[in-house]
Amino acid sequence: MYFIKAPPGLVTRYLWVGGVHGLTTGQLADLFAPWGQPTVVLPDHTPAATPTPPAAADQPPPSLGTAGGTAATAASGEAASEVSAAAALAAAAGEEASGSGAPAPTAAAADAARHNGDGSEPPLRCFHAFLEFPGEEHAAAAAAAVPKGGPWAAAGGRKIVATFADLRRDKRPVPRPVATSTQGMGVPGLELLTEFVSPQQEAALLAAVAAAEAEAAEAAAGAGAASCSGRGGGGGGGGGGGAVGQGTGWEVLAKRRVQHYGYRFDYLTRNVDLAKPLGPLPAWAAQLAARIGELPQVSMRMDQLTVNEYEPGVGLSPHIDTHSAFTGPIISLSLGSAAVMELRRGEAARPLLLPPRSLLIMGGESRYAWQHYIPHRLSDVVEGESLVRGRRLSLTFRQARGFACDCAYPEFCDSQEGVLPPTRISLLRQPQPQPQPQSQQSEEEGVGGVAVAGGPTAASVANGGGGSGGGAQAGAAPSISTSREASGAAANGGAAQGAAAGAGAGTSRGGSGEDQQGSPAGAGGGAGGAGGANGDEEGEEEEESRLAALEAEYVHKVYDAIAPHFSSTRFAIWPRVRAFIESLPPGGLVADVGCGNGKYFGVRPDLAVLGSDISAGLVAVAAARLHAPHCPATPHLSPPRAADALVADALRLPYRAACADGALCIAVLHHLSSPARRVRLLRQLLRVLRPGGRAIVTVWATEQEDPKKTLAKWTRIPTVAADGGAAATASATAATAATAAAAAGAAATDRMSASSSCTSLNDRAATGPATPRVDTGPAEPAGAAVAADAAASDAATAEAGADYFVPWHLPFHRTETARAAKAAKEAAVAAGSSAGGEAAAAAPKVDESKGAVVFQRYYHLFTQQELAALVEEALAAGPADADDTAGGDDAGGQVHAPGLAGAGSGARPCGVLEEVFYDRSNWCAVFRRDA
Template structure:
């Protein structure tokens, strides 16, 4: 019996192709198909029904399938140039596989069975008396109200806009009552000592969005002590979902891969299905998350998850809301009444400039990767070049070279201030001494004509609300060149 195929769930290439208008039913033998595809290794041709004009071809990997699809979409002489319907196919899941998938939603009391490196759960880490005393003491602390839960910070305050701490400004020390617990923790974790504590108070049913704690913010493990009630926590990586039940008084230790590469998530739901126990209603849960502040960039082996390396932090809800505002501004512009110049300018003020002023510190913390093509362009400039960086944002291109001058400008005073931090030697990094910042509008560049070698205008045009305004910006940018045949770079990510 041959393998059963089905349509894939999405349009991504798979390692199997469906070929319609092909096969023994229309006079194309399996042998002929195999010959046409002889350049690919380990090709298997499956004919589900000899009377139907369709076959499935399986390849070693999706890359081969992709190349084969390209080949087969062109006329093939061996098939008498017969036009084929070429689509990706997927193997039908067996019952056992479906079962396995359902495992994903379940919550286990023992994370050891998941074999996630670095993940441990220490049951009964504190006594009921210790738990009660802690809850009583925390009740008198000063809570900071977040959207759905409330928090207290000790050691260092955690800033949710940047998802980081400021190592230069310590906050209130941890409660003295934690002393014996911290000692036990130190013993259990090879001498590790946390210096930052965030207390979260979750009402019944409240969860936590999936996230990996900012790599650049903390070093070592992340440790969470649960009080009062049980909650499920799900660990996610590469499509895998592994649920762990966190009972009260247990200590969860996330270290290594579990801390650096697996996202953790508390589903927002009223009850959790715990293996071997059944449905458990969520009650209030207090968690104490212990962390150690990092003071140098992270160099872990997971650059794809690491904000010190290749990865940008995903946007916060606040940033997403700002994006939505922009989208609605775009929508407003496509109304028939569009075109009024003043109207367009107003929209930019309301939806672009004000938003950037408000989100500047956060926005900046998510934009530090230098686009490689832009770096290439900057490196191609002659020594001593004068470059305007129009819409410079946080000034991430200021320090690419020290032998050219970069005049940054941004329409947002908030972002200009963030960029200006790069100019002062107190910022911790070496200062960009050949750069400078002004608040100015890209539509009316404030430079004398002929003074610039190049203009960087990167990811700016999409902020201008009409095509006319974009064209005006292009022309004015060209005006200020030292040599009009010279350089300009306008990068937009499309």
């Protein structure tokens, strides 16, 4: 395995960092720790750097400041960082260290430098190193944080350069001794039992496997099934009704054939579907499984068997069998021919010969934290002798798991936080969104049985809520005209909003003179009350259509186009969202509105999740996860689906009112382009929640942790909504102001820190009945209450957030996105050449230098007060009506408690804003519906 610098535009989870000479690996890791605890890999490919041992008192490692500026200058151009140790070090020294005066270190020197005799860590003698981050996002954030070309204060004034790197495996043949026994291999939990079966038994097993194809076909015919050839990979599944011993027959994968028994292993989801057992194992497999199960190292019932057939030259990609799919050890019996299997963890690669008739037991760490890999080779060299491979069959026995994995290796565990990204194969097999009538699309894409049929959902997809029946005016070029330009619509929109706000919250919307954008919305707001309801309806509809079209263009279309790539970057479970989910009552129902790839579906096994998203592409990814549930608590009882996903518009959720115990709305609200539409979404959440139900909403914050790497790279655009300037802050009621300010006070204390801050509003501003604290975060900083008081008086003048275009780079040379990128590229070129004006402006752009198609996504960044006020406004307005399907927000007629005034005059909001907190560049609100 070795690293190279990545080609321009390729974002990876590895960074090449130059200028590290003189640092210790520990210091280097610490320097980049804020972006995700990278593993430091040194260029000569000795085992990965271990955590820095405590420095010996008499020989401290040099401080970051001592060696400033000795090394790298610029990382431009092609650094010859393909790494043969000495060559790379010399190259690095030659390229980057000119003038440093340091002697070019040799590999041996670097190696020797790795550990001092006393256990302290000496400084690095190499000029570059590689950092392996948990994900691309982390690496990208880290790369962005390194100052370009100048000294870096955090690094003690050194110049550090960072570029993305690519990991390659095995291009250089690295002679590694192949072990013939697991003893001394250094892979805990791995055990090889040779001659586990006799040659006669081996022959019988090979014959049984050979006969299985015919038996499977026969069984299928007997069961009246029309299609069970198994060939082509789509078969199997069965449903459990077949004859005893029914397997899948041969399924043809790209390079090998497989048979499955017990449960079919799905290579798309890397999991088994417990709801679809294939039936008991056939006798020959059951006998073997029983014998294996009785081994003391195993001691469990094996209920799943995969037969792999490898022709000579065929191997198996490195992988860890999905934790959530199988529990306990994984056992593989080799038949026919030997092959070398390599066990890998980090930089360690330990090859082991698997002779025919041997049984390999992968238990414990070897099963959960080490990848296993069979190189694609025609022969293996073992103890100096070349062993030519023949046809090898392996029988891999496993036990399907019916519960979340709770192993000690969360970084490799898809049930735990370091959820693995989807496999390349799963990404390749993502259906690409086809341009088609959207209403049809929603019907077809609606997976599972929940709530898809009927209701307004189907038709709503294209419209994004834009006008009942009127559609999104698909032909119309999306306008990003400012509120000033759209003054006609603005006045009307403002009036409508005034109606909603006036009737609902009795807000101080008239105070929108603070509107920085100079939006005329203030006029509408001034009208307030019922007056707004009588505004120019045509104008309202026009405005709604315009905003819906904008969202369709700059949100929905983009996510559909980038879905597989986007999804591959989204798998971290955010601790605060997890904490919220964990705070929900047992056995409840959760609406995950804007579920994306469904990454939160499996957090709680006992909760049923209804996921919805307007992007069919993302719902397809989420749906794939449904076949890999981590959640069914009763594996053999065909449990009801614990989650389902469908394409739906968040502004018109196709669920019954008051059905959900919880609602998630993660990173969705900021894609809605007006305060009115944001309130509509919040009121939809309230409608779906039962009284007592709670929701968490997260949005991107104007206070970005690293604005130079985010805000500075995004395009600030004029507020798109006509009433955008009147953003919810100005509508804060006295109560809102107090709660908002309370949150602001505490949040301001640490809003720019990476750790989450949090605020339980109930503790600070007595705005309602005491509610249980969800907050699991640190205690309130001293002085926050004072700050809150001060902020309270400011709340009325609180700033609204701002609208941005945020680019998404879809790399066109990444295998897993090649098809999507190709389509997007062609579309971009076509749009650029055929359309003019704004349509062309909306089209994604090809950036050859970055090797990517660049899409622009619409975002509204929120201030903390703005989010709080928005939630308060929705709470005051009450749950959306069941028939809130019209585009225009005629909330004036829908408010459940008309005529409510602010808190001072006895308003009865339908619920409580429990807390607002800042978490990693997001503002998050938790609120509860009471009535």
